[in-house]
Amino acid sequence: MIKVLFVSFESLPFVKTGGLADVVYALPKALDSSEFEVRVVMPMFKSIKESYYQGMKYLDHIYVHSGFINEEANIYSYVNEGVEYLFIENDTYFNRDGVYGYADDAARFSFYNVAVVEMMIKMDYYPDICHEHDYHAAVLPALCKVRYNAIEKIRAIKHILTIHNLAYQGEYDKQVLFDYLAFDYKNYENGNLRFNDYCNFMKIGIVYADFVTTVSRTYAKEIQTPEFGNKLDVILRYRAKDLYGIANGIDTDSFNPANDKAIAKPYSLRNYISGKKANKAALQKELGLEEREDTLLVGMVSRLTFQKGTDIFLGAIQNILHQDVQVAILGTGESKHEYSFKMLENENKNHFVYYCGYNEALAHRMYAGLDMLVMPSLFEPCGISQLIAMRYGTLPLVRETGGLKDTVEPLNEYENTGNGFSFGPYNVQDFERVFNYAYTQYYEYPERWKMLVRNAMKTDVSFERSAREYENLYRKVLEK
Numbered sequence: 001m002i003k004v005l006f007v008s009f010e011s012l013p014f015v016k017t018g019g020l021a022d023v024v025y026a027l028p029k030a031l032d033s034s035e036f037e038v039r040v041v042m043p044m045f046k047s048i049k050e051s052y053y054q055g056m057k058y059l060d061h062i063y064v065h066s067g068f069i070n071e072e073a074n075i076y077s078y079v080n081e082g083v084e085y086l087f088i089e090n091d092t093y094f095n096r097d098g099v100y101g102y103a104d105d106a107a108r109f110s111f112y113n114v115a116v117v118e119m120m121i122k123m124d125y126y127p128d129i130c131h132e133h134d135y136h137a138a139v140l141p142a143l144c145k146v147r148y149n150a151i152e153k154i155r156a157i158k159h160i161l162t163i164h165n166l167a168y169q170g171e172y173d174k175q176v177l178f179d180y181l182a183f184d185y186k187n188y189e190n191g192n193l194r195f196n197d198y199c200n201f202m203k204i205g206i207v208y209a210d211f212v213t214t215v216s217r218t219y220a221k222e223i224q225t226p227e228f229g230n231k232l233d234v235i236l237r238y239r240a241k242d243l244y245g246i247a248n249g250i251d252t253d254s255f256n257p258a259n260d261k262a263i264a265k266p267y268s269l270r271n272y273i274s275g276k277k278a279n280k281a282a283l284q285k286e287l288g289l290e291e292r293e294d295t296l297l298v299g300m301v302s303r304l305t306f307q308k309g310t311d312i313f314l315g316a317i318q319n320i321l322h323q324d325v326q327v328a329i330l331g332t333g334e335s336k337h338e339y340s341f342k343m344l345e346n347e348n349k350n351h352f353v354y355y356c357g358y359n360e361a362l363a364h365r366m367y368a369g370l371d372m373l374v375m376p377s378l379f380e381p382c383g384i385s386q387l388i389a390m391r392y393g394t395l396p397l398v399r400e401t402g403g404l405k406d407t408v409e410p411l412n413e414y415e416n417t418g419n420g421f422s423f424g425p426y427n428v429q430d431f432e433r434v435f436n437y438a439y440t441q442y443y444e445y446p447e448r449w450k451m452l453v454r455n456a457m458k459t460d461v462s463f464e465r466s467a468r469e470y471e472n473l474y475r476k477v478l479e480k
Helices: 019-030 046-055 105-123 140-147 185-189 201-208 217-222 233-238 269-287 310-321 335-347 360-369 385-391 402-407 428-444 446-458 463-478
Strands: 002-007 036-043 057-066 069-080 083-089 129-133 158-163 171-173 198-200 211-214 243-245 296-301 325-331 352-356 372-375 395-399 421-423
Touching: 002 019, 002 105, 002 463, 019 036, 019 129, 019 463, 036 105, 046 069, 057 105, 069 105, 083 105, 105 140, 129 140, 129 463, 140 158, 140 201, 158 201, 158 463, 198 201, 201 233, 211 217, 211 463, 217 243, 217 402, 269 296, 269 325, 269 360, 269 446, 296 310, 296 360, 296 428, 310 325, 310 335, 310 428, 325 360, 335 352, 360 385, 372 385, 372 428, 385 395, 385 402, 385 446, 395 402, 395 428, 395 446, 421 428, 428 446
Parallel strands: 002 036, 002 129, 036 083, 129 158, 158 211, 211 243, 296 325, 296 372, 325 352, 372 395, 395 421
Antiparallel strands: 057 069, 069 083, 171 198
């Protein structure tokens, strides 16, 4: 049995700030349990303690002495859907309302990484593979190979680092390496831990992990370029032979229109026409839009940031609203974008609605009730929304970048193939051009539109495919 430890700051159903939580929740369940024994280790945040503490099992107590950090922690276990989660309880760093964005994040992340190693030693639990997720866990390979390398069982662990979004790297003052992580200065001096005279968690992970993965094949290529590499492209090109792109999937049990209790009427491929129609009508009523069965209903379920292409959408929206279209937006983000959407709602009653915030149940109803979901992202490592949309028969309109390019096949009207629409250059004109093309398909070629919906619902968006690729990579890293 191959023992794999997922190291992540978040996972559903416990805490979520982004797609990382979806991956860490779904992937362990999809791995072959007859060959892989998977555990997940994460901090015990305040919200987790409030909701799950009574059902947890106490396992052990550890001491973490690391530079200026002198803390204790308790280790708890909780089994969720067949997967064991290990929680590190420390009120100093984790008993807070939020997950990220604190002034002492460098100390919090450092404590977490060191605590994971100390946990393994105290519990005599040594996984064959540590699968670290994003920069919050990225210094763990270096800790095992440099600071704790005298312990043979720690030194023998293989490490796979998954980059979920290279835009977030964990860059701090170099003193973090010594004050919180207790590395020897020689490891900074030789360049292995140094990045432009700073401490960069992601860079350290890329250097020390045995394999590096990211969440789509296209994004794996993109991050090796100056445009998308966020100053780490040189290092990623250096590790190119050990860099893999594996597209995410979604948990198809949680996102299943056939038994989704959040939507107005469950449906499947067999009765999708009546199902989509009923959910569209219910969504229009809920959002205060005019209940019109044949009007193209378009939406976004997204963080409203520059990454997500919100500026392109806003640049095209006035022309879009001059057509027979209704628009629904769900999300929060940059204040200037929130303000713009609120103004659009005030000026376009019955045609435009903006829900400022995030509501998981409403998101499900939007995926079920929309005709088309737009994702004009500047960059997108993988993307989750387009996968969910296809699962619910809502056609995605995406920019050809990262995982969006890998998962959405644009309509080929000559071969009757495709499961959505896409455009290349990042500008308003190209987005409008493809939007108008999709608009024409909806109104003038309804049978072709139905074909695309069927294709979208047939697309394999599950984690099963991704899991098989990770299983092969786990086997490969053990041979390295």
